[in-house]
Amino acid sequence: MKNKLNLRGKLQTFSGAMMVPVILLVIVGFYVGIGSAFTNYIIPKGNIIHTVFDMFSGVGFMIMGYLPLWFAVGVAFTLSKKEKGWGALGGLFLLFAFNKGISVYAGSMGWDETSTAVDSLLAIGYSQMDALNFNSLWSNVAGIFTFDMGIFSGLICGLVAAWANNKWNEKELPMMFSFFSGTKFVILMLSLISVPMAIVTYYVWPVIADGLHFLTSFITSSGLVGTFVFGTLDKLLLPFGIHHLIAFPLEYTRVGGTMMIDGTLFEGVRNIMVGQSGSAEAAGYITRNFTTGRVLFQIAGLPGAACAIYATARKENRKKVLSIVLPAVVTIMMVGISEPIEYTFLFIAPALYFGVYAPLCGLSYVIAELTAVSINGNALLFMIPNLFQPQKVHAMSLIYLLPLTFAVYFFVFRFFIMKFNLKTPGREAANQEIKFMSKKEYNEIKNAEKEASTEGESLPERIVEAFGGADNIVEVSCCATRLRVTVKDKTGVVDDNIWKNDLEALGVVKNNTNYQIIYGTRVTTLTTKVRDVLDKNE
Structure with a gap:
């Protein structure tokens, strides 16, 4: 084991x-x-x-x-x-x-x-x-x-x-x-x-x-x-932090296919789409690109799930829930950072995540491919280049697919939340704290560099302490949204609730002595500052 x-x-x-x-x-x-x-x-x-x-x-x-x-x-x-x-x-x-x-x-x-x-x-x-x-x-x-x-x-x-x-x-x-x-x-x-x-x-x-x-x-x-x-495996492996292992070969190697464009051989679906984007002869993008399905659940599906969370909240809590749902939805649609909402129902109802949400995402990939959606990018910010080459975009089916996806996710999530009385944000008593992962955290993702401090210590310093101090940390790295840390002794690491409530984390994934603390898009800068703290302690 x-x-x-x-x-x-x-x-x-x-x-x-x-x-x-x-x-x-x-x-x-x-x-x-x-x-x-x-x-x-x-x-x-x-x-x-x-x-x-x-x-x-x-x-x-x-x-x-x-x-x-x-x-x-x-x-x-x-x-x-x-x-x-x-x-x-x-x-x-x-x-x-x-x-x-x-x-x-x-x-x-x-x-x-x-x-x-x-x-x-x-x-x-x-x-x-x-x-x-x-x-x-x-x-x-x-x-x-x-x-x-x-x-x-x-x-x-x-x-x-x-x-x-x-x-x-x-x-x-x-x-x-x-x-x-x-x-x-x-x-x-x-x-x-x-x-x-x-x-x-x-x-x-x-x-x-x-x-x-x-x-x-x-x-x-x-x-x-x-x-x-x-599409299903991509989400099933996300909580374990190894979903990139199945996506990378398809996106950047010949496992995802090859295509000769303007005399240059491109390998992998993402590389092929870049080649098509740069070609004056290309009339569109490949439809079997293993990414377009994300358009459906990032721009429509997860916002639908967020609306279900709002709709099932207590009436007296809905105003507070809206204040945390709205920034989360904007972030998903603009840059595709979906983990705060995903991890909310992953931790509350794992069966909902693995048994319903992941297959729904797999189905989104299938529907996008079946209806020949051909578009570059899967979040609004990354779709900007399409405005300059609209003739290469073939996505009329999104006109009905997006509202349909929104409705499916909304009603499915609403059904499961109500059926099994899941304690999503806002369903607690009015005097209990309401957290999505918090509005403050999302504001800090937008501002990227803002750091809170407690008792004169910066966030990176408190992160090091939360891992049991510099002596307990073996390795520090990061991916696009997660701080990855390996420790010597896991008993020296603080509880998950402290990460989310006091250390601004959006979620925690741990595997023995390996930890992934989700901080969103600001994680790269935060990782550098954590390393600076460790260097000072050497």
């Missing part, structure tokens, strides 16, 4: 680390979508304004073109417990050394850009299909001929670099070799590790690639069933 808990904790940490480089991808949709709209349709070529917008589009496509690099650096940085800068450098160094090693070893076996071309393979006896499959294994990464591993090469190198940095960043050597002690020893070891890594990968990756082809085929052939399973 202990080993299972430790494995789950490691998966949660890894899942959170993958979110760090994705921060870069948030701006891709804006830069490519808006920039390409101006350069393709609005401003004629040769104008200085055209050039400026073309530069923004270029930045977006540059980010897409070097995804393995961002993941190697981001994962290594996040998972390094100390000397994070050196950890990030190690991830970058290992990525290049690893790919160069594969290139050299493949060259010794007779494979290079010329010999792996389809025509060359056909000439030596490969069938058309085998030639195409073998050729698809190879690519050019930052000028190096190597395997086309997508973000997997970055993830592998980031993990290995972080492990090496954590293991050897304080390594002491004899005086004669002291120059290579500590972080320099890490880089030295990574250079040595890159050689066996490259050799092993040369033989293993083709097998993994075959597996990915099989998975792609399964997802493609399973149609709406596969879509429903994905």
Whole structure:
């Protein structure tokens, strides 16, 4: 049991680390979508304004073109417990050394850009299909001929670099070799590790690639069933903090499919949609994108659930409930942060979350795909680029799907709240405190930087104390909305109610010594300040 808990904790940490480089991808949709709209349709070529917008589009496509690099650096940085800068450098160094090693070893076996071309393979006896499959294994990464591993090469190198940095960043050597002690020893070891890594990968990756082809085929052939399973699992795994593990391969690797757009091969549904956004020839976005379903439950479904919470509250409490429901609904619709409402009924009625809400979300993905909704973005703020390329949007069905989804969620949640007398906010006695996760907390999410203080201590200082002090904290990281902390002794950590009532958390997820404290979009800044507090205590 202990080993299972430790494995789950490691998966949660890894899942959170993958979110760090994705921060870069948030701006891709804006830069490519808006920039390409101006350069393709609005401003004629040769104008200085055209050039400026073309530069923004270029930045977006540059980010897409070097995804393995961002993941190697981001994962290594996040998972390094100390000397994070050196950890990030190690991830970058290992990525290049690893790919160069594969290139050299493949060259010794007779494979290079010329010999792996389809025509060359056909000439030596490969069938058309085998030639195409073998050729698809190879690519050019930052000028190096190597395997086309997508973000997997970055993830592998980031993990290995972080492990090496954590293991050897304080390594002491004899005086004669002291120059290579500590972080320099890490880089030295990574250079040595890159050689066996490259050799092993040369033989293993083709097998993994075959597996990915099989998975792609399964997802493609399973149609709406596969879509429903994905959408449901995405929510079922959310409380455990590992939902990114099923979404990332579909969004950013060839598991989600491939498409040639304007001479460039894009892998993964999110990357394909970015390519379509930047193409003057594209007439729309792919409909099987495993994201459009979120439009339904984020803009209509969860607001419907929130209205059910308001409608089932005591009459004398409804004014107070409205003050916390309204900011929550605005946040969901604008930026897609849904955890405050989700965790409210998750903690109150787990069966409602796992047995009703998650399948409803899976159904939302199916309906969006079934009605061919084709739109870029799944929250209002991230849909802004669509205003500049409306001809690529095909979403007329949302006119009736959104109110229908709102009604379904409203009546389903109202039924379960009333049927089982669930104590959602406002259903308590009038003299009891009413909390969604609190209006104050949502105001602070909007203002992002505002910090409350108690008895002269800042929020980061109180967070460290709540975890049992700096000596009890092993590791600190974050994802898009959660502060992730591993502690030595869980008995030193305060109760969940203290996190939500006194420390401004929107929710708490814990697994043995691994904690995820939900703070919403301000978590990145808050994590930095928590680390600053820990540094002062060293």
